Every structure is written in C-alpha cells, then in structure tokens.
Amino acid sequence: MSPCGGYFNFGQFFGSTGFFTVMIMGAISSTIYIWLMKKNITIKMPDSVPPAVANAFTGIIPATAALYVSGIIGYIFSKVGTTVIEFVAKTLQDPLLNLSQGFGAVILMVILVQIFWFFGIHGTNVLGPVMDSIWLTAQLANINAFQQGKALPYLWTRNSFDLYGWIGGAGSTLLLLLAILMFSKRDDQRAVAKLSLAPGFFNINEPVMFGMPIVLDPIYFIPFILAPTVMVSIAYGAVTLGWVEPIKNQIIWSMPPVINVLIATMDWRAVVLQLFNMFIGFMIYVPFVKAANKLSPAKG
Template identity: 55%
Template sequence: MQGLMNWLEKYIIPVATKIGNQKHLIALRDAFIGTMPATMAGSIAVLLNAFLRDFPTNWGWTGVVKAMEPIVAVNGFIYTGSLAIVAVIFSISLGYNLAKAYHVDPLAGAVVSIAAFIMGLTQTAETSLTLSQKLPANVISLIEEAGGTVTDGTTIGAKAWGFFNFGTHMGGSGLFTAIIFGFISVIIFSKLMKANITIKMPDSVPPAVSKAFAAIIPACVALYTAGIINYGFATLTGMPMIDWITDTIQQPLLHLSQGFGSVVLVVFLIHLLWFFGIHGDNVMAPVLSTIWGNAMNQNMNAFQSGAEIPYKWVSGTFNAFVWPGGSGATLMLVAAILVFSKRADQLTVAKLSLAPGLFNINEPVMFGMPIVLNPLYMIPVILVPCVTAGITYFATMTDLVKPVVVSVIWVMPPIINGFLATGGDWHSIILSIVNLFVGFLLWTPFVLAANKMNLEENN
C-alpha cells in the first residue's frame, strides 16, 4: 500500500495538481459555475411546470392545470431566458473568466466571446406546410416566383433570413461551439492586450473610455479571425461550422459519456484525487461540465418541451445518486461510525460532520477524520462511489429509474435530490435508499478495522 501511495504521489499527483491549476481549465470551470444563477432559475421553472402542468395532466386534473396556467406561462418566460439560451449565457461567462485569467479587461473579454459565438449561428429559418390536396400549376408558379418551393404539388417550403435557431444552436447543443470560439477569440484578444497593441488615450480621458478604446484593436483582430474561420469553413464544406462541431466533436463525446467505463473512470479519478487532498470535483469539473453538463442541459430542454429524453447519464446523476453526502459517499461513513465506532476521536468528528453531510458538505469528515492520506480509508473512499455508480448505471440504463432531467442545487439532501432531479420519479427514492444502504455496508468493515487499530495502538 505504501509503495502504491509513493508511486501515485511521485507520478500522478503532480500532474493532477498542474491540471487543477491550469488557468484555461480554471476559467472553463468558473465559466460553468458563473451560469448557475440562470440555469438554476431555469431548472426551478422546469421542475415547477412538471408538478403544476405535466403530472396533473397525466392524472386528469384538468382544473388544476387550468388554474396554474399563469404560473406555467411565467415559468416559460424564465426557461426561455435561461436554459433555452444557456450557450449564449455561457459564452459571456467564459469570455469574462478567461480574460480575467489573463489579467485583462474581463468585460471586454465577455463582449468578444459572445460576439464570436453569435457570428457563427445560422440565421435562416426553414419551414414547410403539407396540404391535403395537390395545388394547381398556376398557384405553384406563384409560390415559386415568390421564392418558395413546392414538392409533389402538396408540400410548400419557405425560408427567411433573420431567425436564430434556439433549439439547435443557442441551448446546450451550442456549448462546444461557444467553448471553441470563446477560447480562440479571447486568447487572441488577451495576447494582443498584454502586448500593448492598443489605442492609447491621454491620462485626462476617463478610465471607462480609455479601456474601451484600448480594446478596439485586439477585439477587431479577434473577431475578424473568428469571422474568417466561419467564412472559410462554410465556403469549403458548404455547412455552418457550428453544425460540424456538433456532429463531429460534440455528439461522439456525448455518446462516449454514456458508456459504463467513462462513468467509472471519472468517479475513480475524482476520489483518487480526493484521497490526496486535492478537490477532485474541481479538477474534473471541466470534463463533468463540458460533456455531462451539456447532456444535462439537453435533457432539461427535452423535458420542458415534452420530447424524448436524449441522455440517461448526465452531470446531475452523479450528485443525485453516486455520492450521497458528498464525494466518497461519506454520509454513510458518518452513519457507520455513529453506529459501530468505539473511537472517541472519530465519534466526535462524525457528530460534527453529520449535519453538513446531510447537505453534501463533506470537508469536515474528509479533513477532520481524516480520510485524506489515511491508508485505511483509501480503498472505501474510492470503492464506495464506484459501486454506487455501477448500481445507478444499471438502474438508469435499464429504465428502472428515469434519467435526471432537472438540475438540482448540490446541497439538496440525498433521496430528495434524486426525486426532484428525475422530475418526481418515485423509483428514484428506492435507488437512493439502496445506494445509501450499500454505502453503509461497504464503509462498516473499515470502521470496525479502525476500532481494532485503535485498540492495538492503546495496548
């Protein structure tokens, strides 16, 4: 065991530490965190509509649905301004945090990032109308002269400029494009700002005006670069770059994220880092937010519109079921200590950690027990969440439990978290209880071993 720990400390932990301190990844992580005010508001709106409209409709409570129509309509506005345009919101947050990491004007960075993202969106909407009867030839000619199309004499097609595609580009499906063009544009902007390739104003000019003028040249270069990339790609391939990114990069990664190996690998790495005192959730946040967070947003959009849920494993699944009480499922360690421990030191820490643990705050037990760098607890802190991930994976992939479709704030207590996250699926309660029980069973032998170790040390 000691040899393994030495090897990990020598080769793995330095790499993980560098990754955790990498400014671009920190900016990406903080960008996702920065969207939380909007995404949580949108999640609450989606959840309320599920309980005020969707469930009563399924139960035949038409009177309740009718009475709740004003609230449902307001929730619709909240959803439109949050989850429906989450890629736009994220683009602003990424530009701000990335410019901040480079120590240049963060507001200008946010403006550059959103401009670079918006310029790549398609602006033409297409629609069609199928008729029950075939149109006469003269009517078809009139439609085609006006710029429309007629197929088989029964289907009328038309398109118009000036319409952004909410569902395809501005929601969760546009996140990868926002990330790519946010990084390209803001890094160029920041490098030019740091090189002082700017318009310098006299000291007498107000600071706000001076900052704005200083950002003009870097912003122009950054945005023209993004524009040339979009134009060149569309000219060579005949398709918008945002659609290519979605089909070629985003979808394969999302498909890969649904595999059992991907899920367990991420859970393993998070808790291995935790054992060495590194906040595993923060280090892996760029992966969790970019891939599984994207799937989460698409699930919420589908749930709001009543469409088929596209992904069964999303970022919210980890918080709802895999690690109740925080990373390592340490709430069950606290419970096992309170039931079986004979060590006064661990009992004291467990009592102090119980209340925070109910709200998924596990730092008191991680560092107070401690679990960090404690060889006895290395195995369970990694094993328990891997096992609960396996149980959850089986339950969701076999449709025993509905997928997570609502983003619930991470401090929501276990069981309640899963119920709300799945949009009110009562099967989630059973899954949460099973995972809590399994976690308790797996932690207990190590608590008993700690008792024996304490007895031997006293002797």
C-alpha cells in the same frame, strides 16, 4: 422555417447542441484577448487622461480582434455550407456524448475523481470541465427533450453522479459519517463526524475530507474508492434496464438527498434506488470504521 428568416436556428443552436462550441470559441477569443493585452497591443491614452477613462479604451483592440477572429471562423464555415456549431457537434460533441454513455467511461470518471480527492485535490472541480462539457451537455439535451414532450436521449447525465454515487459529496462521505456515529469508538472521529454531518446533508464534504482526515488515510482509501464505484454501477444498471427514469430536470449540487433525486427524475423509484445505494455505501464503510477503532488517533 427557422427564426431570423432561416439564417439562424435559435431553437437548435441555443440548446445543448451549441454547448461545446460556446466553450471552444470562448477559449479562442479569451486566448487572443489575453495575448494581445500581454503584448500591450492596446490603445494608449496620454498621461493627462484620468486612469478610469484610459482603462475603458485599453481592451478595445484586443476585444475587437477576438470578435473579428470569431466572425471570420464563422464566415469560413458558412462558405462550405455549414456552421461552426454544426461542425463541432457532428465531429466532436456527438462522438463524445455517445462514448459517455458507456459503463467504462462512467466508472473511469468516478475513479479518477476519487483518486484526486484522496490526494487532497478537488477532483470534482479539476475534472469539472470534462464532466460538464460531456455529461452536462447530455443533461441539457434531456431537459430540452422533456420540456418538448420527447423521449429522453441520454441515460446518464452530470447530476447522475451526484445523485447515486456522491451522496454527501465525493466518496459519499455522508454515509461514512453515519457509520462513524453508529460504530466508531474514537472520540476524535466522532467529534469530526458530528461537526461534518450538517454540511454533509448538503453535499459539502471538505470538513470530513480534511478534518478526519480522509485525505492520505490508508484505512479509508479502499471504501472511499469502492463505495462510489459500486453505487454508480448499481444505478447505471437500474437506469439502463429502465427500472428508473433518467434525469430530466436540473438541480443544484447542494440539494439534500431524496429531495434532489425526486425533483431531478420525477420518479419515486429513483428515491428507492438512492436509498438502496445509501445502504450499500454505508455497509461498505462500516468494516473500515470498525478497523479504525483499533488504531490510536495520531498525536501532533
């Protein structure tokens, strides 16, 4: 028997199953609230009422309307023998999650993020809603399954991108910094690399992206796209073949390499995989760092 006398299954609906529904219903409620506020469909108090008091009444009608619309939607689904959460999970969430585990979907997301970043757009944030709604949902399902002692349902999750393809930030720019410090003869790039190295260990790559810059730099366009693509491909194959455990713990994005993958997977082989990927990414960047040595720094 489920909690609340069988009316609402907290164990199921408060896990990854309800993640999509929360976002959809939240978007609907917010849209209704904002629309009513813009139309000034609010409680208007007399001018004699202090603003602090009057403002407290302003959102009552929009909030109530949004709440009732959400309730009505839930009521309609209950009348056909299901819930909003179950309907969204079966018709939208499950197909997308199954699609997300394909190699093509994973690589496409990596390439899109890199392209956005190359043009100066924060690709990780722009595509964050897509990544979080799909791969973070898969990650939450893995975390729940691990805590319950069950088999992990998904091989590739949100943190998989960070651990194996975006080491030091999108593009694995930490590896570029190491390549510059070892092989670059340009004082301008070495100066930026020295300043960017410490943030890079915590996956903050804005200093190198805009300080080098990598943005709109034709020299680094190819390795910036190629390195994460190759690294993710290697990791995807290793996880799919069962050589490395999938992610089973949530980590924060700013956690340094090696530590992050060990905590996320609790598998020493994942550390080996990450270090191997770092070597591969580093070797991809090296020829382009040497090519940049032949160019004079731009002068303002």
